Amino acid sequence: MPREYRHIKIYEKEIFELREQGLSQRQIVEKLGFPYEKMRDFFRRHNLNQRKASSGEGLKRQGRPKKEGTFRILSKVKTTIYFLSIDGGLFGGDGGI
Numbered sequence: 236m237p238r239e240y241r242h243i244k245i246y247e248k249e250i251f252e253l254r255e256q257g258l259s260q261r262q263i264v265e266k267l268g269f270p271y272e273k274m275r276d277f278f279r280r281h282n283l284n285q286r287k288a289s290s291g292e293g294l295k296r297q298g299r300p301k302k303e304g305t306f307r308i309l310s311k312v313k314t315t316i317y318f319l320s321i322d323g324g325l326f327g328g329d330g331g332i
Contacts, residue, residue, distance in 0.1 A: 243269060243277050
């Protein structure tokens with residue numbers, strides 16, 4: 236017998252409607268035909284995302300993590316030196332470093 240796969244996200248609206256009607260997770264599982272573990276994990280993920288959203292934390296950070304400390308400080312120092320050298324404030328009026 237081939238394995239049946241259905242993405243639970245497609246049934247999200249129907250799941251929450253059944254939940255509002257007062258059905259338990261087990262009753263929803265029996266009605267929709269999903270494994271109980273899949274439904275439990277769905278509600279766990281949903282509740283986690285709700286907690287993160289209410290606390291103001293980003294749901295999913297994408298990309299490379301930001302570098303800490305020295306990179307930003309060095310960039311600010313170089314930028315400051317550049318602007319001071321243009322105005323002639325730090326190194327005189329020659330404009331070079």
